[in-house]
Amino acid sequence: MPELPEVETIRRAIEPRIVGARITDISLPDPSIAGPAGAESLQAVLGATVRAVLRRGKHLILLLAGNSGVVLHLRMTGALFLCEPPAGTRARAALSFSNGERLVFTDLRRLGKLQFYQNLKPLLLRLGPEPLDNDFTAEALHERLRTHRIPIKAALLDQHIVAGVGNMYADEALFLAGINPMTPANDLDSEAVRSLWRAIRDVLQGAIDNRGASISTYALPDGRRGEAQFSFNVAHKKGALCPRCGTPIERVMVKTRGACFCPKCQPPVLDETK
DNA sequence: CTTGGGACCTGGCTGC
DNA sequence: TGCAGCCAGGTCCCAA
Numbered sequence: 076m077p078e079l080p081e082v083e084t085i086r087r088a089i090e091p092r093i094v095g096a097r098i099t100d101i102s103l104p105d106p107s108i109a110g111p112a113g114a115e116s117l118q119a120v121l122g123a124t125v126r127a128v129l130r131r132g133k134h135l136i137l138l139l140a141g142n143s144g145v146v147l148h149l150r151m152t153g154a155l156f157l158c159e160p161p162a163g164t165r166a167r168a169a170l171s172f173s174n175g176e177r178l179v180f181t182d183l184r185r186l187g188k189l190q191f192y193q194n195l196k197p198l199l200l201r202l203g204p205e206p207l208d209n210d211f212t213a214e215a216l217h218e219r220l221r222t223h224r225i226p227i228k229a230a231l232l233d234q235h236i237v238a239g240v241g242n243m244y245a246d247e248a249l250f251l252a253g254i255n256p257m258t259p260a261n262d263l264d265s266e267a268v269r270s271l272w273r274a275i276r277d278v279l280q281g282a283i284d285n286r287g288a289s290i291s292t293y294a295l296p297d298g299r300r301g302e303a304q305f306s307f308n309v310a311h312k313k314g315a316l317c318p319r320c321g322t323p324i325e326r327v328m329v330k331t332r333g334a335c336f337c338p339k340c341q342p343p344v345l346d347e348t349k
Numbered sequence: 350c351t352t353g354g355g356a357c358c359t360g361g362c363t364g365c
Numbered sequence: 366t367g368c369a370g371c372c373a374g375g376t377c378c379c380a381a
Contacts, residue, residue: 331353
């Protein structure tokens with residue numbers, strides 16, 4: 076599933092190919108991708124020049140004039156191609172550019188979105204901090220977790236708390252930090268939060284270095300697959316043996332999401348009063 | 350304010 | 366073998 080590392084990998088691949096180009100055509104074989112504003116709302120971007128390609132959390136943004144832009148969200152199965160999409164996939168949307176480039180949005184489950192924002196600021200502000208930014212400190216994370224007693228796994232998936240972390244990397248970060256996914260977020264002490272903060276950044280940066288994880292439909296815009304999945308310790312690995320201690324990886328439901336973890340390396344906290 | 354649950358989606362899998 | 370029904374998970378929306 077596309078999370079921060081996958082979207083960042085896509086951003087880096089697309090940016091040099093379309094910055095400075097004008098959007099010359101929009102094709103929407105699946106108009107629902109435009110959301111409630113409808114396909115007509117996207118006509119506003121025809122002729123606009125792409126000033127920059129940005130990422131915010133899991134959102135990919137084609138910055139246009141002023142604070143306006145095209146926002147793409149891949150959700151579960153979305154993928155972007157600057158080449159012919161893989162056989163068997165269907166284009167849900169495509170943007171053509173004045174330099175001859177063509178960006179194709181495929182999305183098996185049709186949950187993804189491609190929308191025009193006249194003003195991007197509200198979107199940028201409502202998301203939590205970027206976990207790889209320099210000003211995202213362990214103290215900042217601790218402050219944000221302090222008011223939540225939901226399981227830490229659920230807190231990491233809340234984009235208002237931290238932007239860009241999804242199910243795979245939340246599981247991986249909790250494993251590296253040795254934290255049980257069910258632990259109430261506000262039960263973590265400073266030391267545990269610092270471990271988690273370090274783990275989040277290491278996991279995300281490592282996955283970017285490996286160009287994202289191709290678990291299902293994710294691929295780079297040139298069709299190549301990412302390789303971050305080969306470094307996973309627990310994510311999507313129920314029943315496999317923990318690489319640290321050899322205990323079988325278990326999977327539990329945390330709220331409505333599956334969480335994979337090592338029961339020995341990430342034991343439940345039984346008593347906080349020691 | 351926080352929290353929980355349902356809806357959106359479709360291909361792959363399970364089980365009768 | 367056939368097919369109904371569940372499941373995967375990112376986000377939004379609504380209710381408590």
